[in-house]
Amino acid sequence: MIRTVLGDIPAAALGVTLMHEHILCDIRPPALRGMPMAPITMADRYDIDYGRIPNATKSLLDDRDLATAEVAAFAADGGQAMVELTIGGLSPDPRGLQAVSRATGVHIVMGCGHYVEAFHDPANATRSVEDFAAEMVAAIRTGAFGTDIRAGIIGEIGCTETWTAQEQRVMAGAVLAQQETGAALTIHPGAVPEAPFEILAFLRAHGADLRRTIMGHVDRTLFDEASILALAESGMVLEFDLFGFESAYWSFAPIMMPNDGQRLRLIRALIDRGHLDQVAISHDICRLTRLLAYGGHGYGHLLRNVRPFALAQGFDAAEWNAMLAATPARLLSLPE
Secondary structure, three states: OEEEOOEEEOHHHOOOEEEEEOOOEEOOOHHHOOOOOOOOOOOOHHHHHHOOOOOOHHHEEOOHHHHHHHHHHHHHOOOOEEEEOOOEOOOOOHHHHHHHHHHHOOEEEEOOOEOOHHHOOHHHHHOOHHHHHHHHHHHHHOOOOOOOOOOOOEEEEEOOOOOOHHHHHHHHHHHHHHHHHOOOEEEEOOOOOOHHHHHHHHHHHHOOOHHHEEEOOHHHOOOOHHHHHHHHOOOOEEEEOOOOOOOOEOOOOOOEOOOHHHHHHHHHHHHHOOOHHHEEEOOOOOOHHHOHHHOOOOOOHHHHHHHHHHHHOOOOHHHHHHHHHHHHHHHHEOOO
């Protein structure tokens, strides 16, 4: 069964699923938290989205009505479920997720744990591995973020480029919670090519179930086929979760981002080497400027735009179904 914000459902009922999204969140960097909430207009929307104009407004998704409309549009495009990874430090809203799910009919699986240290509650500085683990186990079994609404996945557990001791304690706690609950674990790695492999070594040393571990953001972290294939050899799931982000410029790190075609080429290489069941795909929407209401691609981009493009490039329907339905159902299934 799969644990959603409205309760448990059979795995077969999940359907077409985005594995890494944000519906209601506050991902404003701490340095921008006191910045005035400037409006976003059609005249400056692109430059704000591109990252050249600092804007705190774009990083606050707290409008439940807007979220409902955007998720309903995803349902109209054929979407049936979303994994929502707004966790500690990002202002999770479990009640809001319930309201959106009820209004749209879209299954929502909520994450738990903590984002990168810059977003942590100061109290985390003195917490132990076991304390973090107990929090995540309780989130899955009894309720998360001060509610009785249960999480169905661990993560996205945040790691920075220079992985801090505090972030490592959270990750070690997440591995213990995975061992205790059987839940899948999603990771936000630092934006350097070494980060996924450093985290992989840590996970192995701590006994993580790599087949139920998802390395997020590989499409902004690893850019060559050899590195992608080397990571896949570990058995973990590789998540290409920035579909729709087609700008080479990345405001958070000095890297050159791929476009959707380049993402598909790397996925094709993985499939051709027998790693189809280790590929997850999504958009990681966490900015207003990526929503339909603000001229963005919205949560349905993979279904409306990328899927027909991929099929025209030689992917087949069974491969697409594996990435968007079969693999999510396997990863999100919990023991009875």
